[in-house]
Amino acid sequence: MAVTTYRVTLANRENATFEVVARRPLLESLREQGVDLPYGCKYGGCITCAAKLTAGIVDQRRQVALNKRQINAGYVILCVARPMSDVTLEIGVDSHGALYRNPFLDPLEPHDLRQASPHQRLDDGP
Amino acid sequence: MECCGPGFASPADAIKAPRETLLYTIAIYTGTGIQKPDYLATVDVDPESPTYSQVIHRLEMPGIGDELHHMGWNACSSCFGDAGMSRKYLLLPGVRSNNIHVVDTATDPRAPRLHKVIEGAEIRAKTDLSGPHTVHCLGSEIIISMLGDAKGEAPGGYLHLNDEFEIVGRWENSMGDIKFGYDFWYQPRHNVMFSSEWAAPNTFMPGFDLEEVGHLKYGRELHIWDFERREPVESFYLGEDGLLPLEVKFHHDPDSSHGFCGAALSSNVIHWWKDDAGKWRWEKVIDVENEPHPEWPIPVPGVMSAILVSMDDKYLYLNNWLHGDMRQYDISDPHAPVLTGQVWMGGLLGKAPEVNGVKMAGGPQMFQLSLDGRRLYVTTSLFSTWDNQFYPEIRERGGVMVMIDCDPLHGGMTLNPEFVVDFGREPNGPSRCHEARYPGGDCTSDIWL
Numbered sequence: 294m295a296v297t298t299y300r301v302t303l304a305n306r307e308n309a310t311f312e313v314v315a316r317r318p319l320l321e322s323l324r325e326q327g328v329d330l331p332y333g334c335k336y337g338g339c340i341t342c343a344a345k346l347t348a349g350i351v352d353q354r355r356q357v358a359l360n361k362r363q364i365n366a367g368y369v370i371l372c373v374a375r376p377m378s379d380v381t382l383e384i385g386v387d388s389h390g391a392l393y394r395n396p397f398l399d400p401l402e403p404h405d406l407r408q409a410s411p412h413q414r415l416d417d418g419p
Numbered sequence: 420m421e422c423c424g425p426g427f428a429s430p431a432d433a434i435k436a437p438r439e440t441l442l443y444t445i446a447i448y449t450g451t452g453i454q455k456p457d458y459l460a461t462v463d464v465d466p467e468s469p470t471y472s473q474v475i476h477r478l479e480m481p482g483i484g485d486e487l488h489h490m491g492w493n494a495c496s497s498c499f500g501d502a503g504m505s506r507k508y509l510l511l512p513g514v515r516s517n518n519i520h521v522v523d524t525a526t527d528p529r530a531p532r533l534h535k536v537i538e539g540a541e542i543r544a545k546t547d548l549s550g551p552h553t554v555h556c557l558g559s560e561i562i563i564s565m566l567g568d569a570k571g572e573a574p575g576g577y578l579h580l581n582d583e584f585e586i587v588g589r590w591e592n593s594m595g596d597i598k599f600g601y602d603f604w605y606q607p608r609h610n611v612m613f614s615s616e617w618a619a620p621n622t623f624m625p626g627f628d629l630e631e632v633g634h635l636k637y638g639r640e641l642h643i644w645d646f647e648r649r650e651p652v653e654s655f656y657l658g659e660d661g662l663l664p665l666e667v668k669f670h671h672d673p674d675s676s677h678g679f680c681g682a683a684l685s686s687n688v689i690h691w692w693k694d695d696a697g698k699w700r701w702e703k704v705i706d707v708e709n710e711p712h713p714e715w716p717i718p719v720p721g722v723m724s725a726i727l728v729s730m731d732d733k734y735l736y737l738n739n740w741l742h743g744d745m746r747q748y749d750i751s752d753p754h755a756p757v758l759t760g761q762v763w764m765g766g767l768l769g770k771a772p773e774v775n776g777v778k779m780a781g782g783p784q785m786f787q788l789s790l791d792g793r794r795l796y797v798t799t800s801l802f803s804t805w806d807n808q809f810y811p812e813i814r815e816r817g818g819v820m821v822m823i824d825c826d827p828l829h830g831g832m833t834l835n836p837e838f839v840v841d842f843g844r845e846p847n848g849p850s851r852c853h854e855a856r857y858p859g860g861d862c863t864s865d866i867w868l
Contacts, residue, residue: 331454333486334539338620340625341484341803357570358621362628363625395808397629397715
């Protein structure tokens with residue numbers, strides 16, 4: 294059976310492209326091809342390898358580090374994310390502009406608060 | 420007790436020890452954009468030395484991305500009676516990788532070497548724990564607070580290592596109803612341990628969100644343990660006075676039941692003690708007010724991320740990481756601390772943007788006091804994710820270590836004008852210095868049986 298591969302474009306690395314296999318985490322595939330990437334835990338728990346997905350789809354069900362705001366901003370955890378299509382990424386800490394926010398300087402926007410799911414508190418009950 | 424083990428017979432003996440000439444601090448690249456290993460830096464603190472106030476050695480970890488954080492010794496004064504023990508190994512856990520690096524500092528104290536690595540994957544597989552934080556020796560063995568389970572969910576537990584640095588398993592018999600872990604300190608003559616609460620790794624790794632405090636994803640309790648039975652027996656609910664209760668310190672006097680906790684977000688110091696009836700009590704004794712910021716809609720809390728008690732139990736030191744000040748309080752009466760010193764360095768309020776010629780990115784964060792109580796070494800980085808949130812310019816400028824001269828007789832503190840170590844000028848690019856320890860023992864390690 295043929296191995297499924299996809300094309301990864303790194304938008305903030307002069308649109309460099311790489312062929313990667315579908316069943317392996319992007320961090321592994323890209324590092325093996327010489328891409329300089331940060332990482333920490335390698336099990337989806339620490340956010341160090343976060344990258345911004347600007348096109349395409351990944352499966353990152355194994356990540357546990359991102360909150361809803363960060364997921365909605367397009368962040369993916371490369372050490373566990375596997376490509377499900379051709380993807381375009383911004384990588385490294387220079388892609389982390391929207392990853393972090395100062396909660397005293399920028400209180401959450403109303404739509405962010407909705408994502409924080411107030412229902413959860415009501416449903417938790419006494 | 421005759422001599423021979425590590426450390427000192429008593430806090431009074433520790434105060435009389437020779438002055439420190441070296442100190443170790445961890446320096447991180449994790450989260451900085453520089454893909455280099457974190458390292459243990461040796462800093463020359465001997466004013467007679469030609470390399471005074473410089474990094475004289477760097478021990479790189481084997482891989483990248485550990486995020487070294489707190490450290491601890493294999494042995495302290497709790498082993499003073501054991502001639503077979505020595506304070507030879509410094510343990511450096513990686514909060515993100517879960518690797519625990521055991522470093523030999525005795526063979527050549529100026530150039531420590533890696534002795535062993537306990538792999539994070541092995542710790543997760545054998546104990547279902549992750550997120551190592553505080554390291555304390557327990558007589559000849561070692562326990563490390565772990566903030567999450569193998570999937571990063573709270574409350575985690577305690578990793579137990581033997582004196583060969585092999586995994587024994589979980590130290591605690593029960594976590595009871597404890598929701599989160601963080602720091603701990605024990606006082607054996609009272610058969611007690613106190614532990615505090617930060618949050619689950621899955622909560623603090625993505626960065627700090629104020630809304631999650633409201634959703635009870637950050638701690639607000641202190642826990643009292645039966646130390647011999649290894650289980651919690653009582654908890655203090657601190658409420659709004661104790662949001663993010665982080666560092667806990669008992670008096671060094673092993674007979675004392677008094678201790679303190681710095682609640683980081685509330686920026687309060689909580690004092691506890693055992694009353695005459697044998698009941699544990701607590702009260703808030705220091706309250707740092709939030710400060711308005713010209714550009715921020717929400718007033719800035721101090722963020723008291725660390726506290727330290729001097730070896731003579733007379734002074735308590737605390738930081739306000741976001742405000743930018745270090746403070747010294749006389750705690751001769753632990754119920755009524757008196758502010759006796761304050762120094763500004765960095766911070767968001769603009770009081771001291773430059774210190775000894777170095778532009779500060781960050782505020783006072785971790786600190787270590789000399790055994791004689793006269794020299795306080797202070798660093799500026801907290802945790803890479805949180806640094807990046809509150810002080811994004813730290814990526815370009817790196818961390819800084821400064822020294823504050825303290826007067827242990829009359830109180831008071833002044834910034835030392837001669838000493839500054841700028842980690843923005845490290846050979847591989849700006850790194851961030853964090854916790855510091857001295858080879859011979861220090862004010863945040865030693866416990867007496």
